[in-house]
Amino acid sequence: MTKFGFLLHPRTQIASDMGQLFGAPFGWVPDQAYNWALSKMPVPPLVTGRIRFDHSEPTPEGLLVTVPLSAPLLLGMNRRDVQHRVEDAVDKARDLGAGLVGLGGLTAPVTVGGKAFLHRTDIGITNGNAFTAAMTYLAIERLLPHLPIYPVIALVGATGSVGACVTQMVAERHLGQLLLVARNEERLELLRAPLQSKHVRISTDMLDVRQADLIILMTSAADALLHSEHLKEGAIVLDDTQPRNTSPALVQTRPDVQVVDGGLVEIPSMRLKGTIGLKRGLAYACLAETMLLALDGHRGHFSLGHPRVDQAEYMLHLADRHAHLGFHLAPFHGFGEPVEVKSPLRPVLQST
Incomplete structure (x- = not known):
């Protein structure tokens, strides 16, 4: 099994996300103020959650690492600067013991589906798209x-x-x-x-x-x-x-x-400290891909750029292998x- 990290970022309504993460007062700050501050200040990536599985067998631990850039900033800022900020979050996860990192939200497309990290041999990357x-x-x-x-x-x-x-x-x-x-x-x-x-x-x-x-x-x-x-x-x-x-x-x-x-994937065994904006027991498929690879002890990169059909089918195979933990399509x-x-x-x- 591999300890894993998963990258998040504030979405379009950044004040709402900040309020969920750090308490109600942070939700009162206007979005424009957050966007200005995050674009100008060198805010480091933050560990904003942890994931465990409620099961008798040993299971890997996961870290949620937030890239301090909102969706408009990720798409609107200089691409190289954005990729450096995302790579800082990858480094954060690695330094905390993760052997595999999943790219959530817009951190995948702004790094060309993770291909910007193809040179990395110290940690595995997957974009979650398979x-x-x-x-x-x-x-x-x-x-x-x-x-x-x-x-x-x-x-x-x-x-x-x-x-x-x-x-x-x-x-x-x-x-x-x-x-x-x-x-x-x-x-x-x-x-x-x-x-x-x-x-x-x-x-x-x-x-x-x-x-x-x-x-x-x-x-x-x-x-x-x-x-x-x-x-x-x-x-x-x-x-x-x-x-x-x-x-x-x-x-x-x-x-x-x-x-x-x-x-959306239903994972009843998942125990999340923090928030991903979903109800308990639900996860986005990109996060679930990272979990499944970690549970299976995957090493190195997996899905970078465009995933192949055989990779998607392989992920369904892993989901079936770990079905005792969940990993099936959630109710709508x-x-x-x-x-x-x-x-x-x-x-x-x-x-x-």
Whole structure:
């Protein structure tokens, strides 16, 4: 077994996260003040939580290490400076005995899926995207009964680290239409070319998502990306992003639309001191990947850059091996609360 670290960062609403971590008074400071201070001051990475497993067998300990940069700063500051700040957190975990570090939130995309640490031989790195892709695929399978027989599934962020792997898994097994959405048309063409399915289209226009019955969000934006005008009546959204790309206001403006939180894994045995913004016994798939690798005694790097389908399938194998601790797809939640996904009402042809 390997002691592990997992990197976090404050999300878009940094005051809310700081209040959860350090007490209510820290939640009263305006977000703008936090962003200014963290961009100017050399705040070191902080250990903000610890993880253990409630089981009779020996299990590894985990450390939550917070990178002191908010989501907008991680995406907006000089990339090299950001990578140095993330690497400081990796060093912190290593110095405290971790042999493996998982990249949470935006710490993965800003380090090119962890490839910025490929040279490191003193510690293993994984971006968590292999198990995230696997859990996303299982969530799609669970949602299929609530969709038309031949649904249109839009994969937003299809060329990204998680998106490319999910696209390949779905294209191999799915009979409906796939709409791959991303900013770069050339990368979309490269992703589509080897797929055997004839039912794959590409687009760089978010408005085309309005054709989809199910939308999978897998992007690296710092705020809400999906809006009411992007959604057809009765659409289901699986938001697989952290920070999330949907706003709770969407449910108010479009009560016909259902939003489901993606990438959630149920681990009843997990005992967390600190917070990751989830209810007890739940973890993000990227964190769960780090846990599973540590439980299995993995050494060295695992998922860097774009994960392969075989890596996603290997993570499902590890989840099955450690199923006595949990590690299965969590019941559906929406904006952190349990939800029951209902099949949208479809028009019924009346016989005459």
